[in-house]
Amino acid sequence: MNLIEAVNSALSLEMAADDRVVVLGEDVGKFGGVFRATKGLYEAFGPERSIDTPLAEGGIIGAAIGMAMYGLRPVAEIQFSDFIFPGFDQIVSELAKLRYRSGGDYAAPMVIRTPVGGGIRGGHYHSQSPETYFLHTPGLKVVCPSNPYDAKGLLISAIRDEDPVMFFEPKRIYRAARGEVPSESYTVPLGKAATLRTGKDVTVISWGAMVHEASLACESAAKEGVDAELIDLRTLLPLDVETLIESVKKTGRMVVVHEAPRTCGFAGELITLTLERAFYHLQAQPRRVTGFDTPFPYTLEDEYLPLAPRILSSILEIAHEG
């Protein structure tokens, strides 16, 4: 199963198991979504549960909030995370604060699924990684899987969660990432990272599509005699800080990899958390291998993205420092 099929399987199983679950968004019904994530749901569950909406992200998210408050479990699709900003106010001002501002009286448990990241020649508006905006907003959970198994299990957990979840799907690997995925329902818990590779010299932390680049870099580093540990965060919030800190305490070196621009990117937070908890274990300056602080480019996307060669350089540099 590839990642998009895993997402589709999660949606299909949850809709079959719970009639409160509905999907809504642009082109998600009859067409099955521009990436085919909702393929077959219209036929199986009808237009009332696989809802083609007018083209308005604020409307999709606003309506989903109303549905969730009323007792449904909506899964809203925003066609590209670059298009999420017309709905930003509904997410940040409304969805994230609803439980808090009503003293726990009202809540909107729902999922916003959206393809994220570059690598598909999509230019500015089909490539960005806006996760930090949402990490900075109390009240939201933020998830970004790197493989089909996790995508399915995390999405099922997100749909069943009592809080709103931003579910970022790395579109670069929608079809490229393949793996064994059980056809039945299962969950992967939110808030738990996965250690994909154990090592003693350097801790490499990433999520989403860049996990694959980091993995390639770790393999190359091994050939140069550097034993890297690779952590896939899977859930960015709530963060599995223990897995991160335990690893860095062991290796004394950390490299954080993400596609989003560097300034105020999540790497900054991860490094700060590590400094607060494991400062005296560090043997070298932490490294950030990230997108640059430019808009996402069209032609030069391979130069922009933190691909394996750049990650490898940082791993080798940090391994030989201190």
Add this chain to the structure above:
Amino acid sequence: MAKAAAAKSSTKRKSKRSASERIAQSPFDLPEIPLHQVIDPSGKAVGVLPKTDRALRLRMYRTMQLIRLLDERMMILQRQGRIGFYGACTGQEAAPVGTVAALEDRDWIFPALREGVTMLYRGFDLETYVCQVFGNSGDVLKGRQMPSHYASKSVNVVSWGSCIGTQIPQAVGAAMAAKYKKDDVVAAAFMGDGATSEGDFHTALNFAGVFQVPALFLCQNNHWSISIPTAKQTASRTIAEKAVAYGLPYARVDGNDVLAVYGAVKEARERAARGEGATFLELLTYRIGAHSSSDDPRVYRDEAEVEVWKARDPLARYRKFLIEEGDLSAKEDERQRTELNETVLEAVKRAEARPLPPAESLFDDVYAERPWHLEAQRTELLEHLASHPKKER
């Protein structure tokens, strides 16, 4: 055949006017939208009165009188520095009260700034309501919102943010959910005239038209969005006609005429319940006071205009009507006023005596369960507070 007929009629229409004539005339092709009124400003019945009984008529009146007195009291408290902010409903009482009276208690109300009174109509405890203004431990919202942002699930009045218009698409979503669950429930969204400039307004009306949901849109056109008059908010001749673009039925209602509002909302609710979709109502009213305790309207508007609208006061008009109808005597009215005033004073007194919410409650309800980072921050604050006497904080 239908296609051929349509083509023929379109050719026929085309021949009547040139493109320039057609474009020039287009804003005026819509007919004038009449104002629906059943009681005139002097309190005389002038239209077809909706069916109501005396108990209902008096309950509406009592609620209008209560909120008038409460607002007066709260503005005084604000001037005395006892509360931080207040948004009064004064001059607009008929719109929310007529609306809530026409709805079923199970219907969901999405209020804006001036519709908290709908909770009182539904029996929400007055002291608890006032606790919201103080933001204290008696407040069901736990002191998390500014004053006048009331909500309670117990009376199906939904929590409002302050970012204008956001509640409108949410009401459509709630209506979509009610329709999906086949519940006989409608979602009623309030908004001001200013909100009709927001994207969420247009998005929501468009969704409502497309999905044909059991929703009501109630625009309180009170003529001012803080300092911006409606004429600077929109070039449309009326707010109501905006509904045309979204394929929604609409009406323009005298929002200071509580029975006109009641009748229009009742009809709109019945349409929704019959599965005929959403209705848009423009309720014409006027904000007699300031936008909130934070502005002085004399800076931006002519007091003469206020006097014109004071003569159309919804409460005075309804009082005259009820006395004329024999529902109420002047003496009973005065007695009720005195009684309500005492109720308000007592509620304020008891509410004000309540302690503030405990500091640790700061970290509750961000998520269903506190994640580790909030647990750590909670401990951090509590340790700080424990080691620092209050005045040193």
